[in-house]
Amino acid sequence: MMDRLLENDTILKIISLIVALFLWFQVTSTNAQVVADRPIGPVPLEYTPPTKSNLTVMSMNPNTVTVQIKGPVQSINQVNPHAIAAFVDMQGLTHSGTYTLPVRVSVPTGTSFVNVVPNKVTVVVDEMGTRHMNINLRPIGSPAPGYELQQLTSNTQTATLSGPTTDLNMVHEVVAEVPVGGRDASFQEQVILLPLNADDRVVQHVQVSPAMISASATIKKRPPEKVVGVVAKLSGHPASGYQITNIRVRPANVTITGSQSAINAVSVVYTIPINVSGDTSSVSAAVPLVFPSGVSGVKQQDVSVTVTITKAG
Template sequence: MNKKLISKDNTIKILSVMLALLLWFYVITEQNPEITKDVTVPIRLVNTVFFERNNMVIVNETDSFSLTLRIKGKKDVLDKLNSSTVDAFADLAGHNQKGENFVKINIGGIPEDVSIITKSMDSLKIILEPKINIQKSVRLNIMGNPTHGMAAMTPSLTPSDVVITGAESKINMIQDVRVDVDIASADAGIKKVLPVRVLDKSGKDIKDIIVEPGNVEASIPIENTKRVSLSMDISGQPAEGYVISGISVEPEEVLITGKQQILEDINNIKTERVDITGEKSNITKEVRLMIPNGIEVVDADENVSVSVNIEKIATSEITVKDLEYINLPENLELVSIQGDIKVTLRGAESWIADAPRTVKYYVDLKNAIPGSNVRDVLWEAPQGMEIVEISPKQTDVVLINKDEQ
């Protein structure tokens, strides 16, 4: 009887233990199962001093260096693993050569009971290039226009040069180093501290470089304007038998800017002197404008084009049949005039050919009286045209009172 009870009691105990084991296994497998998890961690770079001593820099975007791990383990353990607790680093000791360097990725912070199933890569590609320092002048890019009647004079930058440091490929991309300033509607001088931009050939800012200093001071004077004419300064004489038949300056006028008190005293700007001594043909050349101190040209270069036309001197005799009579008293009228006038002209060949149209011959009848009036034959000719001889030099004009008709 006792044996049966003991046997039955043992059976119950065994069943209880087995049930407890089953419950424990259930809790373990259902409440804390074994799972997989993906963890992305940044890759630290250590011992960078090795390539830095060799004056090399990393070209890759280091911010993008990351590693993705697929790990397996108990849920309660994996829940504690993340990018802060898992460590990934690349040891750059011994890597200092230009070009591609493949560096093993080391992983830390993984418990022993957690296994790594896969990882996105085993090694990190590091691209090294020589670090270059270069000095560049800064260009001031002025945008917009000042208020009407004003203009920007020559600006200044302080400092005017900067030192740019970066990878060789980055330095080779440099197309423009500038600061931008907008002067639209400005009516006074501008002084600003501006950031220096380093641009490639597409006009995009180049990243991952160091510019020292990163900012410069731009000073832009804004002054009043005035439009003035240009004149040519000529010295010497053409060869014997030749004459200047025309001069021109292109442009004929320019817009200048400067302090108002200086502008008030300037109405004309001369070119540098042009020597025509002994010349026999036309001259066209680029010459500088003689700009007064404190004045700048706004809408043209300081070099302008000048032309001097030089022609042979010709002599011609013409007959003038129609004289012009001016200042005829209102109470008098012409009765008779003397015959034709012979005129000998001398000047440039083209002038002589055009003389009948360009030379004016006339008689001034101011204070004339009824009867005979002997008056000089007068003329007006273009500058450079010479009246060598006129015959007769005087003409007899007979006048009568209008009421005598």
């Protein structure tokens, strides 16, 4: 009778299915009981901030870790990295400084924690503060040819800086850069305030209030200019038996400005009189220039004069 059953295709198919189901159940049961380890990472580090409100976290190094978990093969293979929490508790910190703190880990149900790499991180905490500084207006570029910047002004004179005290102490000046390049007329413009260090670089983590100010630039056409010689004017005479052998003026030429008609009438400018009465040795002095009415010096307002006096004969 058994032989006749085995010769029946339907019966054979049913027996094959039952055997397959039994084998699958055995394999599944075995895998479910096998325990293995699995490294998961990088897992981003989170932190609980310091309880003290004026402290801020500047950096945490590293900011990710690798977590080793253990559990049944099927369970750990299904674990999503986002299901693992790694964090650092900073609530107990009360002062600024650099700390080494342990990493704490939470793993999903059905798995267990093995270890975390690294198990400690370096944290830098700083105290928040404020500082008040004057605003410096800085022209950027040069006006159009034939024009000059006469004045930069702003109704806002000071700014309030806030941020970590370490960064606040690095701020050398607060600068508002005003673009005047190529301009040929006065203007008013909103400009950003920049907290700069001694190397003229922006200091990070520092907030400036107000962030922008209104700056006014006065630009006018440059008056005519002319280069003329300088003549040293003397008063008196050296002592008897002595004479002037040389007069040297530095610089020998200066640039003057004024109306066109005024500078056209000038060929040289003089110094104030230099008194050499009764002198027996050379005289050196820095002396102012005397400009005619309607004329002024562009840069030079005084010159250096050396009067060489030697014994006669």
